[in-house]
Amino acid sequence: MPMGGSALDMVGVPLPDETLLAAKKSDAVLLGAIGGYKWDKNEKHLKPETGLLQLREGLEVFANLRPATVLPQLVDASTLKKEVAEGVDVMVVRELTGGIYFGKPRGFGTNEDGEEIGFNTEVYATYEVDRIARVAFETARKRHGKLCSVDKANVLEASMFWRKRVISIAAEYPDVELSHMYVDNAAMQLVRNPKQFDTIVTNNIFGDILSDEASMITGSIGMLPSASLGSSGPGLFEPIHGSAPDIANQDKANPLATVLSAAMLLKYGLGEENAAKRIENAVLDTLNKGFRTGDIYSAGNKLVGCKEMGEEVLKSVDSQVAAAV
Secondary structure, eight states: OOOTHHHHHHHSSSSOHHHHHHHHHSSEEEOOOOOOGGGTTSOGGGSHHHHHHHHHHHHTEEEEEEEEEOOGGGGGGSSSOHHHHTTOEEEEEEEOSSGGGTOSSOEEEEOTTSOEEEEOOOOOOHHHHHHHHHHHHHHHHHTTSEEEEEEOTTTOHHHHHHHHHHHHHHTTOTTSEEEEEEHHHHHHHHHHOGGGOSEEEEOHHHHHHHHHHHHHHTTOGGGOEEEEEESSSOEEEEESSOOOGGGTTTTOOOOHHHHHHHHHIIIIISOOHHHHHHHHHHHHHHHHTTEEOGGGOOTTSEEOOHHHHHHHHHHHHHHHHHHHO
């Protein structure tokens, strides 16, 4: 189904009603990267990114899960020293449908001095914090049992409230170790010592920034998938990277983030853990054989394009079946 730029070109809106309806009726949604120079100057309601916000809202997905794992095969691709990057495995759980991106009032106006102003509102209700906290505690429980809640409770009332609610929900998860960190310190600690983190939970805007920062520890956002989940209905699975219009149609893009998003779809969206593992193993196998797209290439490996990388992953998926037989 079309959305984003393709939908704008076809029908003049970034999220056609038919696309949203089909998504709502599905068991899970795999989303391609959106956006491009062609639509950058469009008015806000006609930008591809508006379609993404509308899709998240329409599917009522509120929890964004973004893993940042440094694979042993790619540790040298990280800009951090090997001893800092090696073994990093962080999951950022970001609240996706509240906070300053959606809060009202918002807009433009004039202040008492007659100056033009722009304003937004950071606001969270109890149910919004409680439900994302529960997703984060459940996620931490399945991982290593450590959850760090990131806020700015020394300055922002919305963050003070966030922290109060997270502490309250923590009583339901005595087996998970909860800590708190201010967002500025968290941004520094992710670069200084990322291995201290297991699962991070935070609001929409902080999560937007920190998950991007965490992803760069891995060396390439072309490797990283994400899942957006709601209380019920289909989840939304997509690579964290954009559409990279600068290399469009050149067979240079790294397909692995999208492939791994499909693995997350199988695991979290459809409960097919074995199928997800097959895809993840195929990606690792392909990397072990030395195949690399340009964004993760290093000397001694084989530089391949998007198409060939995809074909190698397929071979590895199929070889697992043959081995099983």
